Amino acid sequence: MGKIKFTDNSGTFVIENPENYSGLYLPLAGEKELKSSITPTLAGDSKTDQNHFLFEPVSIENLHNNKNGRNFWCLINGSNMWSVSGASAMQEAEKFSKEQDESKIEAGLMWQRLTRVSKKFGIRAEVLSFVPVDENIEIMYVTLKNISDNDIDITPIAALPIYGRSADNLRDHRHVTSLLHRIETKEYGVEVAPVLSFDERGHRKNETTYFVYGSKYDGEKPKEFYPTNQMFIGEGGSFLMPEAVRTGKTGVNPGTKIQGKESTGAFAFGNIKLKAGEKTGYIMLAGVTTQKDTIESRTSLYRTKVNVIKCFEKTKKHWKDKVNIDFEMNDKAVDNYLKWICFQPILRRIYGCSFLPYHDYGKGGRGWRDLWQDCLALLVMEPDMVRKMIVSNYGGVRIDGTNATIIGNGQGKFIADRNNITRVWMDHAYWPFVTTKLYMDQTGDLDILLDKVSYFKDRQSLRGTAHDDEWKFEDGNTQKTVGGVDYFGTVIEHILLQNLCAFYDVGEHNEMRLHGADWNDALDMAWERGESVAFTCAYAGNLKDIAYYLRKIESTDGIRIIEVAKEMECLFRKGKELYENPYKKQQLLSEYSKLCCHNISGETAVLKISMICENLEEKADWLMKNIRENEWIKEDDNTGWFNGYYDNHGKKVEYYKKDDVRMMLTSQVFAIMSGIADEKQIKAICNSADKYLYEKKAGGYRLNTDFKEEKFDFGRMFGFAYGEKENGAVFSHMAVMYANALYKRGFIKEGYKVLKNLLDSAMDFENSIMYPGIPEYFDNDGRGLYAYLTGAASWYMLTMITEVFGVRGELGNLVIKPALLPEQFDKDGKAAIKLNFSGRTLKITIHADIDNIQDNNGVYNKIIRVECDGNELESADLKKVVIMKKRIEEMSCERCHEIDVFIK
DSSP, X not given: OTTOEEOSSSSOEEEESGGGSSSOOEEEEOSSSOEEEEOTTSOXXXXXXXXXXXXXXXXXXXXXXXXXXXXXXXXXXTTEEEETTSOSHHHHHHTTSTTOOEEEEEEETTEEEEEEEETTTTEEEEEEEEOOTTOSEEEEEEEEEEOSSSOEEEEEEEEEEEOOBOGGGGTTTHHHHHTTOEEEEOSSEEEEOOSEEEETTEEEEOOOEEEXXXXXXXSOOOSEEOOBHHHHHOTTOBTTBOHHHHTOOOOBOTTOEEESSOXXXXXXOOOEEEOTTOEXXXXXXXXEESOGGGHHHHHGGGSSHHHHHHHHHHHHHHHHHHSOOEEESSOHHHHHHHHHHHHHHHHHHHHTTTXXXXXXXXXXXXXXXXXXXXXXXXXXXXXGGHHHHHHHHGGGBBTTSOBOOEEOSSTTOEESOTTOOOOOBTTTTTHHHHHHHHHHHHHOOGGGGGOEEEOBOOSEETTTTEEOTTOOGGGOSBOBBTTSSBOEEEHHHHXXXXXXXXXXXXXXXXXXXXXXXXXXXXXXXXXXXXXEHHHHHHHHHHHHHHHHHHHHHHHHHOOOEEEEEGGGGGGGOOOHHHHTOXXXXXXXXXXHHHHTSSOBOOOEEEEEHHHHHHHHHHHHHHHHHHHHHXXXXXXXXXXXXXXXXXXXXSOBSOEEETTEEEOBHXXXXXXXXXXXXXXXXXXHHHHHHHHHTEEGGGTEEOSBOOOOSOOTTTOGGGGSOTTBTTBTSEEHHHHHHHHHHHHHTTOHHHHHHHHHHHHHHHHOHHHHOOOSSOOSEEOTTOOEESOSOOTHHHHHHHHIIIIIXXXXXXXXXXXXXXXXXXXXXOTTSEEEEEEEETTEEEEEEEEEOTTSOOSSTTOOOOEEEEEXXXXXXXXXXXXXXXXXXXXXXXXXSSXXXXXXXXXX
């Protein structure tokens, strides 16, 4: 498994000499705004948002630079400089030599402990780093121990450079913004309060203070301060060879005020003499606040070792409790990797898509698609908060079926687009119902469909093709009626609107238009004639499922009718003549979009649920038939796949020619998942994917074959090197969805192969060079890129729970339908999962007779007995266990309940 060793069952791991690997970093955050990243050499940045960086912004390409990261120095015996982070000129020079320090990282969920040993100087340091759950403060606790036989004279000096401004100023106005700095030394640290901020919002009065405070383990104050870069590093010096450490020069006292300089939270503590075996400790607190007068009182809570360790234990428990899913299978390392994968959706809730060292997704916010997919995982781990989140998120839908693309600050706050570019991602309307469907199954709460919520409104109109010149900024971002009041529609109205508008928004081949892109954002150069067959498949499946849940409302709640906006009536037109004519469909959509270009009437139409369901099913059936007849590509009797796209010249993107095979994984995923591909076609797709897309070294199934051209009539992805990112990399997100689709359709071995390859590749540390988790993608060398912040984690976690272990809700009832292979059980024939369901903690153990597996194609799928807390339950179905919602609600919330399922 390489260099990573786990020390418990909660994801805690150890890695030796981690600075010998590039690009490693760990997230550190609490539940407030502060978001940090930290490397094995204490580099990395910290920020509350794009405009408020405590430490200088870093990217993956300068993490290794480490010139101005967090540091703590020891001036030993008056002449020897030693950095606990390893970031000194001397230690850099000795790297990879026999003089190199010994180091290791121990890390867990939101914390890191660096240990560094210098045999040369006889000193051992530990640096514990974490962020308290409820503070915008990063804590760094340094322990020094004399491991020699002689006394050591040490002058300890902390140095945490304070950036204190917007990420934009890293290049733009870097010097000018330093002129705004107002720096002051206090008894325990350094504060920087810029008078103005220069960023994308314009010039405005600054209310934020950045600070670095410090104390000895017993609360003793620093002795002197070096509050500016110049004062600390000196003329001709650097952060790897600072004058203040090199010469031990005198600093300034508390109460010193300096203006217009780059700042460093640097200070020296009193000189100490450590005897052989003796230890001491120092605390550094770095933070951001808009309440300057509270800094002293807040930092005083973490001024001693006792309080820091108490806070650390509280922090560890908080994140352990949050990631409340445990796996127990045949490999403890796999169980621990899955723990980190389950943690990743929580990280994305906190960090968005860009607040870790990979910044390629812009300026930090989560997008529309991210929001809904992250909710999938949160439904399992943090279900109490999800209902409100789902309903409020529908407030981002426009009345024309498109949506805002960026999530603002706060739940239910939306921004049209980060850069004010009018764009429509044609897949966006697909994801909200997928999440809502899982919510209804997990909880049985169908009433959510009847909750009312507003619509988003801005200048964008007619599905991204025009502007509403009547709309003014002061009108606000909610859809109005002609009477000037906000219009509210039910959640089901929002769902219908999104999916029906997509049905009519077609190109010349009667497949849904690609617009700005679909799930693959890099398919962005086919606005005029591009079409996405892949997501036409997805929407067809949605239409079927929407009808299913509406029928459930009708049968269980006795509701026969629903109200929709009167303008929507035209969207329920039907008939073969309409469906087969792309021009007529486009005209109908245009007719609807013009009706609601600015304000809408506010009138509603009453429609029968039975009529709506028949309408949706008819539309879905037509879509499925059309795709089966027109988009299947046959190589031979055993191989074939679906074309998933048309380019901007109106030509099919995927095809088979003897010397030119073009196949995309996305196209197959949604054909399988939606039910369009029949069993024979799925087998052919699997054979083709194995033949043309699979490469074990790269991590499994590539996103596409090599088109061997810069296909700029389709998307920018073809400018990327083949095998990188969206152009043919093993892109974890779509690979996991491929596995999910295969499991759903009963292709268990094939689905397992996908999941196993991804996890094996991530766990192969010598190639993946990443901490535990699943990356966004693997490059051609098998290196994992874009760690932590990927929707793949939500889908991997969900697939493991709902498909592999088969533990899921069906309208509030608990269903257990395991699809485990023999190799996934431990030596005793057991595989277990612990999770929450309907407010109860359940440990579900699957027991298999590993010596006498029946001829089930190598899959255990026959249930022979079920027990709950030692009592046998009746199970009428040999394929799955169903425990009714009422029975679950009768269980105690105060204990963990044991469910044992025996299979063969």
